[in-house]
Amino acid sequence: MKEKSTTRIRDLEDGQKMFFSSLYSIKALFILMIGAQLVVFVLILATGDKLSDSWDELGLLSFFVQWITLACAASLYGLRRFLAKLSLMKASVIAYLLILLITGAFAGIAQLFLDALSYQWGASPETVGEFVSRSMFISAIITLVALRYFYMQQQWQGRVQLESQARIEALQARIRPHFLFNSMNIIASLISSNPKLAERAVEDLSQVFRVTLKDTGSMVSLEDEWRLCEQYLRIEGLRLDDRLKVDCDLSSVPQDTAIPMLSLQPLVENAIYHGIQPLPEGGTIRVTGQIHNNQIHLKITNPMPITGAQAKKSHQGHQIAMGNIQHRLNLLFGGADHLTTQVTSDQYCVNLQFPYVSMLARDLNQTVTT
Amino acid sequence: MKILIVDDENLARERLWRLVENETSHEVIGEATNGKEALEKIDALHPDLVLLDIRMPGIDGLEVARHMVDMEEPPAVIFTTAYDEYALEAFKVNAADYLLKPVSAERLIAGLSKVIKPNKAQWRALNQEDGKPKARTHISARTRKGITLVPLENVFYFKAEHKYVTVCHQEGEVVIDVTLKELEEEFDPKYLRIHRNCLVSTDSIQGLEKNLDGQPCLRLRGIEEPLEISRRHLPKIREVMSQK
Numbered sequence: 001m002k003e004k005s006t007t008r009i010r011d012l013e014d015g016q017k018m019f020f021s022s023l024y025s026i027k028a029l030f031i032l033m034i035g036a037q038l039v040v041f042v043l044i045l046a047t048g049d050k051l052s053d054s055w056d057e058l059g060l061l062s063f064f065v066q067w068i069t070l071a072c073a074a075s076l077y078g079l080r081r082f083l084a085k086l087s088l089m090k091a092s093v094i095a096y097l098l099i100l101l102i103t104g105a106f107a108g109i110a111q112l113f114l115d116a117l118s119y120q121w122g123a124s125p126e127t128v129g130e131f132v133s134r135s136m137f138i139s140a141i142i143t144l145v146a147l148r149y150f151y152m153q154q155q156w157q158g159r160v161q162l163e164s165q166a167r168i169e170a171l172q173a174r175i176r177p178h179f180l181f182n183s184m185n186i187i188a189s190l191i192s193s194n195p196k197l198a199e200r201a202v203e204d205l206s207q208v209f210r211v212t213l214k215d216t217g218s219m220v221s222l223e224d225e226w227r228l229c230e231q232y233l234r235i236e237g238l239r240l241d242d243r244l245k246v247d248c249d250l251s252s253v254p255q256d257t258a259i260p261m262l263s264l265q266p267l268v269e270n271a272i273y274h275g276i277q278p279l280p281e282g283g284t285i286r287v288t289g290q291i292h293n294n295q296i297h298l299k300i301t302n303p304m305p306i307t308g309a310q311a312k313k314s315h316q317g318h319q320i321a322m323g324n325i326q327h328r329l330n331l332l333f334g335g336a337d338h339l340t341t342q343v344t345s346d347q348y349c350v351n352l353q354f355p356y357v358s359m360l361a362r363d364l365n366q367t368v369t370t
Numbered sequence: 371m372k373i374l375i376v377d378d379e380n381l382a383r384e385r386l387w388r389l390v391e392n393e394t395s396h397e398v399i400g401e402a403t404n405g406k407e408a409l410e411k412i413d414a415l416h417p418d419l420v421l422l423d424i425r426m427p428g429i430d431g432l433e434v435a436r437h438m439v440d441m442e443e444p445p446a447v448i449f450t451t452a453y454d455e456y457a458l459e460a461f462k463v464n465a466a467d468y469l470l471k472p473v474s475a476e477r478l479i480a481g482l483s484k485v486i487k488p489n490k491a492q493w494r495a496l497n498q499e500d501g502k503p504k505a506r507t508h509i510s511a512r513t514r515k516g517i518t519l520v521p522l523e524n525v526f527y528f529k530a531e532h533k534y535v536t537v538c539h540q541e542g543e544v545v546i547d548v549t550l551k552e553l554e555e556e557f558d559p560k561y562l563r564i565h566r567n568c569l570v571s572t573d574s575i576q577g578l579e580k581n582l583d584g585q586p587c588l589r590l591r592g593i594e595e596p597l598e599i600s601r602r603h604l605p606k607i608r609e610v611m612s613q614k
Contacts, residue, residue, distance in 0.1 A: 177453035181471055188472040189385035241380040280404045280428040
């Protein structure tokens with residue numbers, strides 16, 4: 001199961017790198033052809049000629065643009081193996097230049113062919129060179145827009161995929177038998193000895209499950225995310241008793257900071273499972289936050305068990321949840337290095353860093369755009 | 371029956387204690403919060419039965435059970451666990467019973483009524499995993515002060531003398547009642563046989579030497595006297611050292 005999710009992340013990475021892959025489908029080809037046809041309509045309308053006189057040109061231009069579009073798609077498909085080996089930037093530039101080249105070539109051939117038939121293309125006569133450069137110029141602009149469109153679409157798909165994956169993983173962690181049955185055992189114990197605390201534990205447990213199952217909004221305020229952490233920590237606190245100490249100071253971070261849902265809680269969970277639980281005497285989880293140059297810095301520190309085998313095992317456990325959180329932060333805020341880890345002799349530290357965006361401002365923006 | 375409750379979770383112990391006292395006629399004589407404490411309490415209190423949690427930090431429940439092999443009269447064991455699919459598989463063929471948490475009163479009564487004390491062979495079976503002995507993380511020895519637990523990584527060498535094996539570790543020596551062969555099987559490849567009567571930690575090996583008689587011997591880190599080697603084991607020692 002764990003291996004599966006890492007490969008999923010890797011697939012996604014490849015997907016982002018090769019967003020051209022989204023071009024290689026019948027649906028994408030159809031979108032491409034519709035788009036090309038729309039461009040033709042725009043070009044015809046922009047000439048200002050009477051529409052009734054433009055039928056010939058519409059036909060001819062459609063033929064011309066579709067040929068170019070299909071030739072470009074075919075050549076990108078042919079080069080897919082080669083492009084996949086390159087970085088996103090290089091592949092994009094090569095694809096871009098290739099499309100320009102194809103457009104230029106087709107424009108040249110078309111103009112020469114029409115000259116041979118002595119057909120008058122457009123209102124004023126043009127030389128081959130003029131027509132080729134004009135076509136390439138238009139193509140340069142439109143290709144840029146098209147590439148950007150496919151890139152954005154790929155990014156969006158990746159984000160949706162990661163979010164649902166995070167939710168599934170959090171759910172799997174929740175229904176991790178140990179967590180569930182240990183919590184039930186605690187509640188069973190508390191019902192007779194401390195009914196009030198038992199009630200509270202049931203409420204916390206329900207809330208933790210509810211958030212995991214909830215399907216709205218990928219961003220929450222730091223306040224909400226931390227509340228979830230606290231509820232989770234209360235349940236684990238009952239179980240681990242005085243072995244678990246939490247030292248949290250998030251007072252200097254704005255509480256309305258927008259943060260991806262389930263990005264802090266899995267880190268806290270990791271800290272408990274790999275840092276506190278293996279230690280007979282327990283330890284302290286430290287959560288601190290700062291805002292600096294409009295960048296939010298969050299830090300989660302937990303003690304590290306000493307024995308090699310345990311440390312290695314826990315390290316792998318950390319990786320999966322963190323890989324997911326890292327990807328989501330990278331997709332949301334762009335760039336890399338939003339999540340870093342530090343290992344000192346006996347402490348394991350996870351750092352989160354991302355720009356400050358107020359949840360309120362985000363909500364406003366969303367209502368305006370929708 | 372005198373019962374010892376072992377669980378790292380306070381509330382889990384509390385509940386078991388209450389169930390045993392309220393629902394059965396047995397007596398709880400103590401509790402322990404981790405494996406080390408459990409072994410000490412078993413040694414001191416001589417319970418008839420241990421209710422033993424499997425998942426505990428440090429020495430876990432399964433290892434506690436393995437240490438009982440060396441006890442003269444080990445108590446019976448019922449494992450308790452929230453969920454442990456692999457461990458549960460193992461018990462089905464072994465002497466120990468298990469209870470799933472949260473434990474119901476009926477199930478506890480039923481479990482306690484059919485308690486059987488495993489014999490030595492069954493205890494040994496518990497020590498196996500896929501037919502091979504599973505290595506413990508500590509060595510347990512009975513001394514005058516009670517039970518002593520020595521972390522395996524602190525052990526320099528085991529030396530067989532007369533009927534017993536001497537364990538030489540960072541804080542001194544203890545004597546245990548097992549054979550060197552059993553130790554060799556359990557801790558291979560961390561411990562290497564260098565002589566008919568000696569097993570050394572491969573991590574502690576410093577170098578080969580010759581003593582005054584011209585006999586090859588082995589120097590260990592942290593030990594003053596070099597240890598005698600038998601020629602028969604020399605090629606294997608060289609091989610291990612070249613891999614380091």
